[in-house]
Amino acid sequence: MKILVCIKQVPDMESRFKLNSEGTWYDEADLAFRMNEYDEYAVEQAVQLKEQLGGEPEITVLSMGPDRVVEALKKALAMGADRAVHVKDDKYYQKDPWQVASVIAGHAAGQGYDVVFTGMQSQDRGSAQVGVTVAELLGFGCATTLVGFAFDAGVITAKRELEGGSKGVVKLKLPAVVTCQLGLNTPRYPTLPNIMKAKKKEILVQAVSELLKEAEVTGTGGMYPPAKRGGGIVIEGEVNDQLDKLMGILKEKTTVLRAA
Structure with missing residues (x-):
């Protein structure tokens, strides 16, 4: 079995x-x-899946970005991954979710991965689109927002978090993509021996142009902080006086809004 984990x-x-x-x-x-x-x-x-299967699977961890992402790759290697792929791209933030997924699929195509693990979403962008798009590009089955995972006889049983706090269970045959959510497990801390072992593990460097050819470069036109809001109004006095003042303020604001 071959496993790919995509990190950011x-x-x-x-x-x-x-x-x-x-x-x-x-x-x-x-x-x-x-x-x-x-x-x-x-x-x-x-x-955990590798440990369940007796250490037989090979885990590759992939990340796209500038030189600094090597530190994240090294942590994943120290946690137990076998090898890493660094897709070097200093302009990673100009890539939309489709392009990021295309880079991952470009690497994964022909590599024979059985399971692709990703996070549910990234904390800086939060699009939650990359994992499902990778599955679409590779033609893999997909389950998102996992809070439970089991594997037996080539079938993944995935417990998913649904809206409203309810849970749903789906089964996936390999190959498959799953996206992981808070509550799925407790990530381990890399031990010192494993940190030392990680230094000897392979980190393959690929240029993003090798995986994303003739791509139109996207970009953000502009980012703006939210407008500052005015301070609140504290209404003092007896309860009846407070209610009268509140009604007066609401009527005044309603009149202004209607005039606008």
Whole structure:
């Protein structure tokens, strides 16, 4: 069995964000980066599947981006992946979900992967489109937002989180793509011996142009912070006086809105 895990390196969500000089993306200069949280569940589930099958599957972890994404790849290798693929692309943020999925499918085509694990979505963009698009491009079955995973006799039993908090169960034959959600598992911390072993594991570097040929470069026209809202109004006094003041304010605002 061959397993592919797709990961993304994203800014730490506790960082203070500011726009870059072009106003088209965030400035990365002073940001701390980490592996996308949902992708950690994907790596962990792939490693658990390998352990279940006696270590027989080979796990490849793939990430697209600039040189810094190697750190995320090394963490995945230390968690238990066997090899890594770094699709080098300094303009990764100009790629829309279809193009990102095309890059992944371009690598996966002909490689004989049986299972592709991805996170449900990335924390910086949150489109939740890449995993399902990879499945479409490869012609694989797909289940999304997994909170439960089991494998037996070539069949995946996937428990999915549905709207309203309910759960649904589907079965998938291989090959398949699954996207992983919070609650699926508890990602392991890489141990020092495994961190040292990861340094010797292969990281294949590919240019994005090798996998995405003649692609139209997309981009963001502009990004703008939300407009600042005015301060709230504190109404003081007795309850009846407060109600009278509130009704007066609402009538005044209604009159302004109608006039506009």
